[in-house]
Amino acid sequence: MKEDAVLKKNEECIIHIEDMGNDGEGIGKYQGYTLFVKNALVGDTVRVRAMKCKKSYGYARLMEIIEPSPYRVEPRCGIASRCGGCTLQHLDYNEQLRRKQKKVADCIERLGGVTEGYTLYPIIGMETPYYYRNKAQFPVRKKDGKLSIGFYAGGSHSVIDTDNCSIQAKVNEDIIRCIRSFLEEENISIYDEETHEGLVRHILTRVGFVTGEIMICLVINGKDLPHKEKLIKSLTDIPGMASISLNINKEKTNVILGDKIKPLWREPYITDYIGEVKFRISPLSFYQVNPVQTRVLYEKALEFAGLKGDETVWDLYCGIGTISLFLAAQAKKVYGVEIIPQAIEDAKENARLNGIENAEFFVGAAEEVLPEKYREEKIYADVIVVDPPRKGCEESLLDTIVRMEPKRVVYVSCDPATLGRDIRYLGSRGYELKKIQAVDQFPHTGHVETVVLLSHKDADVLLV
Numbered sequence: 001m002k003e004d005a006v007l008k009k010n011e012e013c014i015i016h017i018e019d020m021g022n023d024g025e026g027i028g029k030y031q032g033y034t035l036f037v038k039n040a041l042v043g044d045t046v047r048v049r050a051m052k053c054k055k056s057y058g059y060a061r062l063m064e065i066i067e068p069s070p071y072r073v074e075p076r077c078g079i080a081s082r083c084g085g086c087t088l089q090h091l092d093y094n095e096q097l098r099r100k101q102k103k104v105a106d107c108i109e110r111l112g113g114v115t116e117g118y119t120l121y122p123i124i125g126m127e128t129p130y131y132y133r134n135k136a137q138f139p140v141r142k143k144d145g146k147l148s149i150g151f152y153a154g155g156s157h158s159v160i161d162t163d164n165c166s167i168q169a170k171v172n173e174d175i176i177r178c179i180r181s182f183l184e185e186e187n188i189s190i191y192d193e194e195t196h197e198g199l200v201r202h203i204l205t206r207v208g209f210v211t212g213e214i215m216i217c218l219v220i221n222g223k224d225l226p227h228k229e230k231l232i233k234s235l236t237d238i239p240g241m242a243s244i245s246l247n248i249n250k251e252k253t254n255v256i257l258g259d260k261i262k263p264l265w266r267e268p269y270i271t272d273y274i275g276e277v278k279f280r281i282s283p284l285s286f287y288q289v290n291p292v293q294t295r296v297l298y299e300k301a302l303e304f305a306g307l308k309g310d311e312t313v314w315d316l317y318c319g320i321g322t323i324s325l326f327l328a329a330q331a332k333k334v335y336g337v338e339i340i341p342q343a344i345e346d347a348k349e350n351a352r353l354n355g356i357e358n359a360e361f362f363v364g365a366a367e368e369v370l371p372e373k374y375r376e377e378k379i380y381a382d383v384i385v386v387d388p389p390r391k392g393c394e395e396s397l398l399d400t401i402v403r404m405e406p407k408r409v410v411y412v413s414c415d416p417a418t419l420g421r422d423i424r425y426l427g428s429r430g431y432e433l434k435k436i437q438a439v440d441q442f443p444h445t446g447h448v449e450t451v452v453l454l455s456h457k458d459a460d461v462l463l464v
Contacts, residue, residue: 006033007050007058010275014066015042020099024087024446026062035060037083037153041091042087043069044400046312071095076130077166086444093256097125097440100444100448104416104438111420118433124296129443134272135289136168137256138176140183142190147183149176149203157193157254164201167444169207174238175216179203182231191221196252199225204257208272209291213242215270217283219249219256232265242270247283257284271353274298278353286319286341290441297412297439297449298326301385304410304435304453307331311382314368314406316397321347321359323412328359331383336361337369351418356385367394374400381406392418395425402429414441419450430457 007013007030015028017040026040028048032076034057040046045067048060052171065072075081075089088096101123109115126132141148141159148161163180164173183190183200191198202219216235218225225231225246235241244265249258261268261283269282272297272416281287288294301323305313307330315324318336320343328334336359362369366386373379386393386407392415401409409431413419423433431454441449 006031007035007053009050009053012047012049012063014045014047017042017046017158022103022446024091028175032084033058037062038087039090040065041069041072043071068112075166077164079151079160080154080166080444082160083151083158085151085165086120087154087446089166089444093125093129093443096443097123098137100440104348104436104448104450106342107416107420108423108433108436111417112423112427112433114423114427114433118436119181120436121208121438123438123440123448124293124300125440126284126325126443129440130166131168131170132443133168133289133291134207134209134291135287136165136172136205137202138172138205140190140200140202142192142198147161147180147190160225167402169205171207171214171238171240172205175205175214176203178234178292179216179218179231182227182234182335185356186227186230186341190225193254196221201249202256206270206281206283207240208247208281210273211271212240213270213272214240215243215268215281215283216241216247217243217247217261217268219247219258221250223248224262228264236265242266243268244281250399255307257428258411259284262365274301274322277322277328277329277350279320279322279325279350282342284340285346286343288322288441293441293449294322297441298323300328300437300439301410301412301451303328304408304437304451305383305384305385306408312380313383313385314370314379314381315377316370316384316386317388318347318361319343319387320352321361322361323387324361325354325356328356329385334359335379337364337366339363339365367397370404371396371400374404380404383408383410385410385412387412388418390418392422397424398422401421402426402431405456407456411452411454412451413450414447416448416450419452423452423454426454432457433453 003019013030017026019027026037052059071092080089148159150160150162179262189198191201204217206215245394246262249261313331313334315336322335435453439449
């Protein structure tokens with residue numbers, strides 16, 4: 001017989017928030033029954049209303065803060081509680097950092113199975129954790145005749161209309177106001193997700209924090225944009241404007257960008273720097289969104305790699321060559337692997353821009369390219385750097401890394417859970433965890449970047 005949950009939908013109760021989940025939601029208990037509550041913080045006492053109830057846990061809506069947490073602060077952004085972007089803006093920044101450090105340490109110990117023998121450095125946060133994003137994607141919608149440009153509400157595709165954001169580059173405010181006026185004055189049709197009719201779907205912006213160059217790309221469900229000359233004239237009045245283009249996406253999908261870029265004004269890319277390395281960035285390029293912390297992260301990865309100048313390095317999931325080109329300055333040879341062809345073209349161009357001749361790039365899935373190269377060519381590496389997506393590394397890739405026996409593996413991770421899992425795999429096959437550095441790449445969110453150093457237990461033998 002199925003046992004009922006302690007609470008039923010729409011019932012209210014008072015709970016004390018004892019912990020927080022990965023996405024910043026508060027976690028409390030009512031009569032032993034676990035509730036997840038968005039916008040509640042550890043230390044809060046709150047009145048909540050049950051929204052979705054399963055047998056042993058449920059989700060509830062925050063109705064009233066009876067006693068606030070000592071870590072609760074006033075969000076800088078007025079829509080932070082509704083927007084799906086900043087889930088932790090109401091949490092004191094130092095407490096955000098403490099919790100992210102704890103999250104990394106817990107995953108290393110619980111999932112990685114490592115409790116000693118390594119150094120866990122203090123997390124590196126931002127001096128000013130606002131206006132740090134160099135890339136923004138604004139959905140455009142129209143409902144009941146009203147144009148909305150902004151961000152998705154949490155867990156939905158409803159657009160919260162706004163011109164500003166406390167973590168995006170401030171120039172976006174001018175850009176959105178300009179495009180909003182154009183769309184309304186020229187009565188440009190707006191894409192409807194249900195009927196798949198209408199033209200304008202999204203607005204993509206990128207800003208070079210060092211160069212000051214600005215890119216704007218309108219994603220459209222068509223071939224061209226009516227009255228585009230008027231929009232170009234308006235946008236080019238914004239200081240720093242360097243590129244205006246269209247992205248053609250006619251697919252019935254939630255994927256934001258299509259494959260085709262149509263330049264409207266100047267070249268469809270901008271340039272920017274991380275440290276001394278110059279990068280060309282197109283609308284389709286993967287490029288870290290926080291340039292300040294990216295430099296911190298990559299310099300730490302370079303430090304952990306311990307290069308002397310005579311090493312061969314493989315950089316897996318290399319994107320547009322950001323880490324590869326950092327490594328190339330101190331290595332004998334660097335090989336980069338990335339599955340996206342456009343990213344590899346950008347990587348090659350970025351190497352050319354910087355006069356780097358000891359970096360070579362391959363298109364393909366890392367978990368396919370590396371095993372094939374090892375099997376057929378018996379390739380060698382002194383150091384392997386991996387920067388995988390959130391799902392972590394495929395086991396076949398980890399197995400090839402183990403077979404290649406590099407002296408050091410530098411793992412850059414955006415998910416401490418999959419990092420812990422992969423550390424356990426490598427640890428059981430001869431690699432010892434030596435150093436861990438968390439970097440707050442995404443302030444006011446639950447995400448954290450981590451770079452770790454694993455050393456082969458027989459590294460001294462391999463050096464001979």
